[in-house]
Amino acid sequence: MPSRRTQLTVWGVGLAIYLLAVFHRSSLAVAGLEASERFGISAAQLSTFVMLQLLVYAAMQVPVGLMVDRWGSRSVLLTGTALIVVSQAGFALADTYALAVLARIGVGVGDAMTFVCVLRMLSSWFAPRRIPLMTQLTGTLGQSGAIVAAVPMTWALGTVGWTGAYLIAAGASLVVGVVAFLVLSDTPEVRRLRGAPISLTAVRISLTASWAQPGTRLGFWIHFTTQFSSTTMSLLWGYPFLVRGEGRTPAEAGLLLSLIIVAVMASGPLMGWFIGNHPWHRSTLAISVVWGLALTWGAVLLWPGSAPLWLLLLLMVVVGIGGPASMIGFDLGRTSNPSERLASATGLINQGGFVASLVLVVAIGIVLDAFTPGTSTAYSPEAFRWAMSTQYVLWGLGLLQLWRWRRSTRAQIRALGGGPGHVPGTA
Template sequence: MIQTSQGMAMDRPDVKKLERYRWVVWTILALMYIFVTFHRMATGVVKAELQEAFGIGAAQFANIGSMYFYAYFIMQIPSGILADKIGPRKTVTWFSLMAAAGSVIFGLAPTLAIAYLGRFMVGIGVSVVFICLIKIQSRWFYSRNFALMIGFVGLSANSGALLAQTPLVYATSLLGWRMTFVALGVMMLFFAGLTKAFVKDDPSEMGLPGMDELEGRPTVKSDLKVLPSLKSVLSNPRTWVVSLVNIGMYVGYIVLLGQFGVPYLMTSYGLERIPAANMIIAAVLGSAVGAMTIGYISDRIKRRKPVLVALSVLSLAGWLLFVYVKMPVSVLPVFLFLHGFAITNFTMTWTIANEVNDRRLAGIATGVVNCIGFAGAAVLPVVMGKILDAYSAAPQLGYEKAFQVLIAVVAVSALVSFFATETKAENVFVSSSN
């Protein structure tokens, strides 16, 4: 049974059709998002192969990863504008073609410069998927389930991160790292076709009632003015608070699961690559559980800030333990599972950003938060890589010094989390014109 904002019961066939087809739309984009996070995390596992293929050190290796994040950073606000203006279906379809081409170019790259280009193209191409998925959720799903649905997005993200660990090791052993990325490009073409064929931007495109009607929301129009909309989000101090929280939490997630987690465990604990990748899988699983649980609990208790603050502090504590306490190898999987759970706290920043901004600007609000977070994800690993190169003769000390930079950023984000807005799971935006 569905309740309208007027409290009238609805059990109509068109509503039931909406509730069925929304999962078709969501699942296609969620599967596409698996490719996004796979590409994001994949370089850490093939670090040795990339360094050998291009004759590079830790800093240049970090730059290969960062090319993706530079592109992602550049595109976050434009992605939000595209999602709000022309819709997710067209945006994801066309940009996925660029990502597919970039993956093939990266796999076939004869030089480091071409590899950079391929990674940059991948970053540009996949940069739109997450924001379009959030936009789809705002148009096809009830607002009371917003945090839970972001948890489902986190599950999709962690599926990609999971595939970028031990399964990637086996794939590269079988096909080589180059053909693995070529194959990924071909697969992305198929999913771009699915997006064009089956994704609908709004239920109204199928003659179905939309969420605006069912929940009494303000009607979302595609003729939103870009500059006033962007100004509305950027001038909102509540947006910047959660953006600053996002930096530390998300950069930590990328460093652990994508850039330096596997190499650090190999250096610090003397693990071979597959056992080290298996350890990181424990963190990926913790992150997957965290993404689901965090959203569910927050929706149930109708509180955002206590969840954000508690997990931000736990994330900081986890990093201190990871870097400064040498644990028994048997304890590592449990610790990494719990640490992965805590660092997935960044998903709550997306929820809060949408609830403190005009609900019609879901794409732009999410894009601004991501823009700030990905700027950190682009820059910090390169800084860490330079530190590792400087301490190449003492790699254990180098990792300790490099992780100190990360810990400082996480500490700032944890502190800022205390200033986040409590929305009580409702949109609290008030226009300055009111």
């Protein structure tokens, strides 16, 4: 086992790449209104930016998992970083809607190549008992990239303008990418790990075997149900909702969105400790978070007029907790699949939250346009109330599937000799 210093160096560089990927993914969160004016687009067209980015991200998860199995996490991670740099620079310089959409698609592809690679590195560089905590720390600290897409990004857009702000962002990833090229290795023993060539038959067998595991499916639905509210608020609709829907100032909206990340960073390590010590209750924790989300959103949306500040603060905290809760899905995938299928299983699970987020981003845009006359972007509080209510359709579907696959997963664990005292694969 490598020294603790070497482990933390590799993890730190991988974390920095993921953090910047989250920043690029979230960089439209406070620039939505500017993008509408820059490109002269409606809410539905604005949603297309994030919709295509999420669609590409979700669609790339399984191919990325297979690429990692074949060419190693280091090579795939560096390729994704390079693509983000080029695409974000293109977004900075785009002067038409079509070019901007193309650039965001590139950001989505590059973003898709980060998290799965970092998780695979964790499984190679750390002892199994430390992986749940390191996974939570990676996801939690990585989400702080969204803070850079809130208050500082708001400042950058107002100070150096659209082009300057996004070029600076691209340059940051370029610098970290060079450091990663010099520092990262796939495993402590091998700098560039290469797997056997993968045939279509082998791909089909691997994916089928991973998806056949009840734990993989439970992980997928946990990721699906817990993540989309946080992702949608952070990526696009949180800022307009708080400003136009709740009557908050831009500064207040930026600070409220930053609180999501504070909640992520505070709750992530606690969840990592909990699932590492109580693996039998992983799904119970996820279901509790879903009910917390549904009840808190209900209080905000049903409040007469604008919700009070204390309730919005509570909403941001609960929404933030949903991010670390989605990481529970990856731990279920890890304990349900052999190491040779870990990347593909992780890719399958990672699709869940982003598929749900994609559906929600589009649904909100459609509902806002339906309640807003003409091509105006002056969305009313009532329009936002109906638009944000579309989350309940996804929560209802997700809770039904969680109940179904939780029963199947627990039955399989018991059949393998596990139970509340011990879950196979968690030693």
